[in-house]
Amino acid sequence: MMDDKKKGISALGIADEEGKSGGGFAVADSFGILIRHYRMKVKDLSLKQLEELSQVSSSYINRLERGEKTSPSLPVVFSLAESLEIPYSVLMATLFQTSESNEQPSISDVLIQSNFVLNNQELSKEARSTLIRINEFLVDCKWNAETKVKELYMLSEMLDEFKAAI
Template sequence: MVDDKKKDNTASGLAIEEGNHVGGYAISESFGILIRHYRMKVKDLSLKQLEEMSQVSSSYINRLERGEKTSPSLPVVFSLAESLEIPYSVLMATIFQKTDDKEQGQPSISDVLIQSNFALNDQALSKEARSILITINEFLVNCQWDAGSKVKELYMLSEMLDEFKSAI
């Protein structure tokens, strides 16, 4: 079973230590969130079930998900990706983030929606649906949401959601 106590620094078991930067990249905080999302929401697996599938200890998976461990070895990453049926490219993109990005600030949700290709319920979103989703996001960020505007803003949001649902 692969565990955090076994850190092999050979080419096949490269471990990236916390706080280290490899080639201008650092471990992203999103890695644990992604693993937990796929385990619980997509695959509906317990920690023990994922342990049995991946041969990665449930305690180590739990610490990865909570962000207590941020240095998974590549065999752990590949085993989890295979067990959860996450494309390696998605998992690797989530693990590594450019250190330059931290210095420049985090991208806005609108930037991410514009720059990323993604699916909703295994269906690619059309250009129109993505545009509406960006509009909804910007509306949510900019709405006042106080006692005097709540009803009007809820109505406007419901209209945008109707438009979004008809576009997908």
């Protein structure tokens, strides 16, 4: 199935997995954040597990998530979408910074797909990623008598990371 996609898309001149070819396209920072979010929080997969599912090398996926690679081929994008069970439309909307869905997005989705300004300065990818982790931590924490002190400490550590990133 992926071979058919590769053949059909090769005529578009899109870059291959290693970014070779003249006609690649650059992806938004939110693409890597979205892939990492789905891999870790939604599907609970390691890089190696995602490599086995998608047939995309774990080092390449890691570089996409960190924003070091910005021109994946469409077959790579489709393979990651299939492996992570992300609708193509969601992934493509993230690629091109548009979202035309009528669904109510989660806070994480909004943080992933949108650029924000804080004190008249756009948040960096690192700051946005930390903000997403803070949001997910708040949703997941138990916040009871036994865990409150530890969770408050962990939250303060993440806030320190966020402040350092902005």
